[in-house]
Amino acid sequence: MENTVERLPLLPNLFQLKKEQWNAGCDVDWYTRDAVSLAPDIVETLANVEYIANHIDDDPASPTFGFQNSHQYRPDGAQGSNVNNARLMEPISTLSFAYVLDKPWNPYRHHPILRVRLIAAINYWLRIQAPSGGWAELGGPSTAHVAPTSFSLNFLVEMMYELDYDASLDEDVRTRLRAAVYKAAELCATDQQYRNVGYDYSNQYTCVFYVLWRLWEITNDSKWKNYYDARLNEWLAKVQQCPFYVERGSVEVFGYSHVTEWVLDRVYARNKDPRILESLRRYYDWGCLNTVPENEVQTFITDVVGNGRTTETAQFGEVGYYNNITQYLPNSQAFAVRYLISAAERDQRLRNWPNNPIPPTGNHPGLVGAFHIFHNWPMYFRPHGLWTVTPDQQKAAVAKLPPVAQTKFTRYFGPPRAGTASYLFARRPGVYVTFHFGQRNNSQAKEAGIVWLPGFGTLIRGTTANINWAFCTRTTSGKTTFKTPITDFQLPAGWSTSTSADGTVTSPDDLAFTSTFGGIGIRKTYKINNLGFELSVTPTEAGTEQIPLYLDATDEVYIDTTKQTKDMATSINYDNLIFNVCAFITGLFLLDYGADKFVDHTAVIARRLGISATLIGLLTAGAEWEELVVVVASIAQNNSALALGNILGSSISNILGAFSLGLLFSRDETIRFDHSSKIYVGVLSIITTVFCFFLAVYRVEFGRFGGALFCGAFILYISSIAYGIYRGVMSPPEDSDSDSDSDSSSDSSDDESSDDDDEEAAKHLKKTMEGYRSSSSISEDAGSSVEAIPLRAHRKSASIGHMISGPGPHNRNVSISQLNARPRKVARSIFYHCFQLLLGFITVSISGYVLSHSVGTVGDAFNLSDTLLGVTVLSFATTLPEKFVAVVGGRKGQGGIVVANTAGSNIFLLTLCAGVLFLAGDLKQLVKSVTSFEIIMTWISSAVFTVIVFYGGKRWMGTALLLLYIVFILLEFVLGRGEDGH
Numbered sequence: 001m002e003n004t005v006e007r008l009p010l011l012p013n014l015f016q017l018k019k020e021q022w023n024a025g026c027d028v029d030w031y032t033r034d035a036v037s038l039a040p041d042i043v044e045t046l047a048n049v050e051y052i053a054n055h056i057d058d059d060p061a062s063p064t065f066g067f068q069n070s071h072q073y074r075p076d077g078a079q080g081s082n083v084n085n086a087r088l089m090e091p092i093s094t095l096s097f098a099y100v101l102d103k104p105w106n107p108y109r110h111h112p113i114l115r116v117r118l119i120a121a122i123n124y125w126l127r128i129q130a131p132s133g134g135w136a137e138l139g140g141p142s143t144a145h146v147a148p149t150s151f152s153l154n155f156l157v158e159m160m161y162e163l164d165y166d167a168s169l170d171e172d173v174r175t176r177l178r179a180a181v182y183k184a185a186e187l188c189a190t191d192q193q194y195r196n197v198g199y200d201y202s203n204q205y206t207c208v209f210y211v212l213w214r215l216w217e218i219t220n221d222s223k224w225k226n227y228y229d230a231r232l233n234e235w236l237a238k239v240q241q242c243p244f245y246v247e248r249g250s251v252e253v254f255g256y257s258h259v260t261e262w263v264l265d266r267v268y269a270r271n272k273d274p275r276i277l278e279s280l281r282r283y284y285d286w287g288c289l290n291t292v293p294e295n296e297v298q299t300f301i302t303d304v305v306g307n308g309r310t311t312e313t314a315q316f317g318e319v320g321y322y323n324n325i326t327q328y329l330p331n332s333q334a335f336a337v338r339y340l341i342s343a344a345e346r347d348q349r350l351r352n353w354p355n356n357p358i359p360p361t362g363n364h365p366g367l368v369g370a371f372h373i374f375h376n377w378p379m380y381f382r383p384h385g386l387w388t389v390t391p392d393q394q395k396a397a398v399a400k401l402p403p404v405a406q407t408k409f410t411r412y413f414g415p416p417r418a419g420t421a422s423y424l425f426a427r428r429p430g431v432y433v434t435f436h437f438g439q440r441n442n443s444q445a446k447e448a449g450i451v452w453l454p455g456f457g458t459l460i461r462g463t464t465a466n467i468n469w470a471f472c473t474r475t476t477s478g479k480t481t482f483k484t485p486i487t488d489f490q491l492p493a494g495w496s497t498s499t500s501a502d503g504t505v506t507s508p509d510d511l512a513f514t515s516t517f518g519g520i521g522i523r524k525t526y527k528i529n530n531l532g533f534e535l536s537v538t539p540t541e542a543g544t545e546q547i548p549l550y551l552d553a554t555d556e557v558y559i560d561t562t563k564q565t566k567d568m569a570t571s572i573n574y575d576n577l578i579f580n581v582c583a584f585i586t587g588l589f590l591l592d593y594g595a596d597k598f599v600d601h602t603a604v605i606a607r608r609l610g611i612s613a614t615l616i617g618l619l620t621a622g623a624e625w626e627e628l629v630v631v632v633a634s635i636a637q638n639n640s641a642l643a644l645g646n647i648l649g650s651s652i653s654n655i656l657g658a659f660s661l662g663l664l665f666s667r668d669e670t671i672r673f674d675h676s677s678k679i680y681v682g683v684l685s686i687i688t689t690v691f692c693f694f695l696a697v698y699r700v701e702f703g704r705f706g707g708a709l710f711c712g713a714f715i716l717y718i719s720s721i722a723y724g725i726y727r728g729v730m731s732p733p734e735d736s737d738s739d740s741d742s743d744s745s746s747d748s749s750d751d752e753s754s755d756d757d758d759e760e761a762a763k764h765l766k767k768t769m770e771g772y773r774s775s776s777s778i779s780e781d782a783g784s785s786v787e788a789i790p791l792r793a794h795r796k797s798a799s800i801g802h803m804i805s806g807p808g809p810h811n812r813n814v815s816i817s818q819l820n821a822r823p824r825k826v827a828r829s830i831f832y833h834c835f836q837l838l839l840g841f842i843t844v845s846i847s848g849y850v851l852s853h854s855v856g857t858v859g860d861a862f863n864l865s866d867t868l869l870g871v872t873v874l875s876f877a878t879t880l881p882e883k884f885v886a887v888v889g890g891r892k893g894q895g896g897i898v899v900a901n902t903a904g905s906n907i908f909l910l911t912l913c914a915g916v917l918f919l920a921g922d923l924k925q926l927v928k929s930v931t932s933f934e935i936i937m938t939w940i941s942s943a944v945f946t947v948i949v950f951y952g953g954k955r956w957m958g959t960a961l962l963l964l965y966i967v968f969i970l971l972e973f974v975l976g977r978g979e980d981g982h
Contacts (some may be wrong), residue, residue, distance in 0.1 A: 008058035008116055013050040014107035017043055017359050021105040022352045030103070033322065033386040034337060035353035036346060037947050040360045047360035049098045049108055052091050053117045054182050057124075066124025068092055072365045084128050086135030086148040093123040110168055117174055122159075124154070126180050133183035134194075146197045148183055150207035154263075156181050157211045161218050180384075185211050189227040199238040202245040203259035207660040209235075210267050217270075236279055242413045242423075243286035243503070257283070265320030269330075277328060280320070284331045285502065288401045289411065289425045291335070292432065292452040300456040301450065303746050323387040335396035339388045346388055356734040403452060407528075409513065412491065412504035423488065425503075426511055426528045428790040430454070434532050435526070437489035437515065445470060445483045447515075448526070451533055460547060473741075475543035478637050486515045551886040580854040587850035595845025601837040608830055629845070629903075630874065631913050634852040640921035641929040642852055645870020647909050647917065648930060648938050651688070653875050654905045655941040656965035661887050662898030663948075663958030671953040681949040683911075684903045687713065688942035691910045693937050698926065707918030714911035718872040851877075871934055872972050899949055906942070937968055 022031065033041050040047075055070035064083045071081075072089050084087075095118045098108040108114050129135055134144030135152045160181050163169050188194050188208045196206025212228035215221070239246040247256045261283055268276045268487055318324055319335045326333045341349075361367055399405060411425045421438040435451040448471055451460035455686050460471055466472075472482040492513050496506040510529040516522070527534040627650055632644035663671065674679075692712075694706050855869050918926075948957055 006290040008120065009113050011050050011111070011113045011117060015046045015049065017357055018105065019357050021353060022354050027103070029385060030349060031353050032350065035349045036386045038358065040358050043357070043361040045094055046098065046106060048364060048366045049094060051364040053095055053114055056117050056121050058120070066120035068121060069834030082138065084140045085137050086125065086128060086152045087137050089121065089125045090151065090155050092125065092160055096123065096159040096163060098160045115169065119170065122173055122177060126176055129180055133187035134453060146188070146194050150188060150204055150316065153181060153184050153188070153211040154207040155741055157214045161214070162713060185215060189231055190401065195231070198235060198437065201247055202239040203256040205235060205261040206260050210263060213267055213271055231277060236275060240279060241280065243282040245283065261320055265325045269321055269324045276368055278324055281329055281331065284329055287335065288331060291402065292403050292433065292458060293398050294457045322385065326389050327387055330397055331391050333389050334401055336394055339386065340391045340394055341388050342390050357669060360842055370757065403427055410505050410507040411502045412505045416605045427445060428528055428530050429639065430531050431533045433528055437486045439485045446486045447471065447481060459549060466904065470546065471542055471548055472546050473522055473537055473539060474546055475541050476537055477541060481520070484517040484520060486517060488511070488516050491569070535632065577858065580857040583850050584854040587847045587854060590843050590847035591629065591851065594840045594847055597843060599839025601833040601840060604833045605830060605837060607934055626914050627909055628916065629847070630851055631917055633849050635917065635921045637852055638922060639852055639856055640917060640925045642855060642870040642874065642919050642920060644926055644929055645868065646874045647913050648934050649871035649875025651906045651909050652941050652968065653937050654967070655945045656900050656961045657876065659902045660899060660958045660961030660965065663953045664955060664962065665887050665891050666955060667893045669955055673949045675893040677949050681899065681946050684906055685942055685946045687907060687910050688939055691914060692876060692935050692939040697931060703918045703926065705922035707915045710839045710911045710918065717907060717911060776917070779966060791940045862927045868972055872969050902945065
């Protein structure tokens with residue numbers, strides 16, 4: 001009898017918010033945050049305990065038994081599905097919290113099902129710990145590093161404490177958990193590599209301080225206290241030589257610094273370490289220089305030019321650890337723009353909550369706060385609370401901000417290490433300006449960050465997100481100062497050569513300095529004086545100085561005597577929009593015309609030069625050269641996101657938008673496809689799967705390798721097809737110059753005249769569509785051995801007049817003279833064809849530029865992502881010929897044509913076009929430029945295509961696919977993204 005291991009039982013949903021279970025006296029600390037914030041936090045988490053617990057892999061026979069797979073926490077990219085990612089286990093701390101919490105309103109305490117699921121999760125978390133003691137995030141245990149180790153420890157140390165205190169869980173589990181925490185903490189405290197990473201990425205190491213301090217509190221072992229003191233002193237000396245916290249080497253990244261500040265404040269809430277308080281004081285002094293208030297002092301504009309992942313302070317929520325630091329540092333109160341309530345109002349909310357508690361949403365999964373590290377109460381519930389300041393306190397702190405309280409100062413902060421970044425802050429009576437110099441990283445820009453006018457508000461703000469709204473110079477050739485390094489800045493003559501502790505330098509009232517943007521030859525001179533800010537630009541070519549104005553509806557700003565308003569600053573320029581739409585349509589016609597010219601005359605010249613007819617056919621009759629032109633043009637304009645969107649969108653459109661039409665217009669209710677079609681669709685399925693997987697796990701360092709892989713796949717595919725033709729198992733494309741096998745009486749040896757005959761025949765074939773053939777459409781003879789070549793039959797190829805079938809009793813050979821018999825013309829010279837080829841090349845080059853540029857401009861007008869437009873508008877337009885081919889092929893009952901057209905197009909797109917993009921494109925721009933939805937739709941459309949070809953198609957399937965395509969396009973726009981900078 002076979003032994004089976006039963007799955008763990010499911011945990012029932014037990015939580016109900018019953019106000020009579022809450023005691024206003026002893027429970028006030030637990031519901032303070034909910035009451036003050038007027039939002040469910042603790043109750044939302046308890047309401048989702050069942051959901052988290054039941055999304056643990058509960059199959060004891062599974063290698064991932066105990067893995068937390070709710071996909072609600074950190075679900076992005078490859079790390080969201082990596083079973084070795086310790087960060088995904090962090091919500092398990094919620095289960096530990098619910099298991100031990102002894103309160104009437106917690107129904108999960110010591111629940112037996114929760115117990116076995118918690119043990120499974122803990123065991124799995126410990127099982128993926130590396131032998132060194134660390135944890136991994138992106139790879140396996142061998143890739144363990146600081147971030148997942150320190151963040152895992154942050155939760156595990158609290159779980160260790162509460163489970164030992166409760167003492168009801170298995171002793172063996174608690175012993176192993178304790179040993180794992182000790183080992184990982186020792187690693188972080190002593191390993192030099194871990195410490196060095198902590199100096200370069202401050203936010204990743206701060207949790208180590210919390211863990212070391214907690215171990216000292218829990219164990220009273222002085223070793224942990226000694227580690228804490230030594231590492232904190234060392235860390236502060238290295239990462240805060242300037243007031244900011246170092247991230248990524250020697251720059252400040254405000255978004256990550258917020259994590260550092262948050263965790264440090266949490267440590268300070270426990271131990272009141274004066275070193276941490278002084279560190280945070282310096283950090284908030286830095287924040288005071290980088291942030292300016294608008295006139296109502298409730299809106300803060302943050303300088304985001306030199307910082308990554310930065311938004312207005314209000315969007316972060318609390319200052320420090322739930323506003324704890326506002327009780328100790330008055331300069332931090334300026335940023336406490338949420339939870340501004342009086343003491344009386346706070347008391348009133350606390351009194352009201354037990355009588356009228358705020359219920360959870362009732363959703364499973366619920367709010368992100370039930371899972372997310374910065375919101376979930378149980379993840380950070382000791383010490384607990386939500387601290388508030390009054391509106392008067394906040395306004396008083398704003399009035400003391402340096403840009404507000406002072407009228408004249410200059411502060412300059414050089415790099416803490418040999419370096420990459422320096423910062424300048426200049427205040428004069430009429431203006432406040434911030435600057436950033438040095439090298440940049442992925443998320444940084446340089447140049448001016450904020451131009452703030454006292455009494456008016458922010459006039460200009462730089463941005464890291466999007467070139468279309470950034471303060472920058474853009475030349476007509478595509479060069480831009482956006483995210484371009486400034487490497488030549490030095491303190492001008494007359495300024496002090498050394499700075500004081502707070503960064504103040506001695507400088508003249510009228511500041512002037514010139515910077516050169518590396519590699520693009522643009523020089524800018526900046527002048528700041530008592531009257532305002534002046535900028536002079538010296539470009540090497542024509543361009544535009546892009547100045548984003550931040551205007552309120554009542555603001556009055558005049559530029560060249562023309563009054564600017566908020567509506568003018570944000571409205572669509574319809575003249576420019578109409579022009580670019582017309583340019584896009586014109587570009588499509590140019591692309592079609594130029595591609596035909598280029599392919600037709602390339603084929604003729606190749607024939608004259610004696611190049612293999614098979615190779616000519618493969619590379620002219622069956623390739624999406626127009627799509628490649630669009631890809632290359634997009635890359636040349638630094639718009640790789642548009643190119644990738646076009647590749648994905650065209651792949652989807654070829655199946656859902658073109659193949660569907662072939663089914664819909666088929667003359668037969670049921671369409672059967674030959675063996676050849678099934679083989680090539682299978683090949684496409686493999687290529688699509690590899691491509692989609694590559695995009696799903698894509699990282700910058702994979703890019704060039706992926707490009708080479710896809711180009712290699714294209715070469716392998718072409719070689720395989722050519723070999724198949726050579727072996728006689730499949731037919732060459734309708735490009736072959738084998739008149740000797742024809743029934744025609746024409747003189748096939750006369751190459752000089754047959755070139756021109758081919759051109760005329762192509763025009764005839766273009767109208768009749770007889771040139772698009774596969775084994776299922778050339779002949780109705782059952783014995784025909786001719787097989788379709790799934791490279792797209794070019795819609796106007798000059799060489800589609802011949803068809804050579806393979807061996808078999810029912811060969812059917814059609815010559816040009818049979819199709820359109822007429823007197824031969826005198827052959828044109830090879831120079832004529834070279835000129836026509838050059839004309840075609842110039843035309844497709846111009847059209848590619850026009851298409852990619854016009855699509856980008858239309859996207860700018862509607863604040864749409866370039867990738868979104870590539871996936872939808874551009875891909876739909878460039879695949880129109882495939883749609884026409886599908887309609888005609890379907891009506892003529894030539895299913896093989898439709899399959900060959902679709903499969904060949906997509907193979908070309910996903911191999912050569914994708915390969916060129918990843919070899920020559922901007923790899924950093926391609927990171928997260930497409931969504932999981934688009935990748936999944938690409939794969940699903942290919943899978944559906946494969947199923948239909950293998951099992952046969954019906955007309956209703958065409959309707960279903962077409963409707964799916966329409967839904968896909970609509971969802972792209974409904975769920976679409978704002979602009980993605982390039």
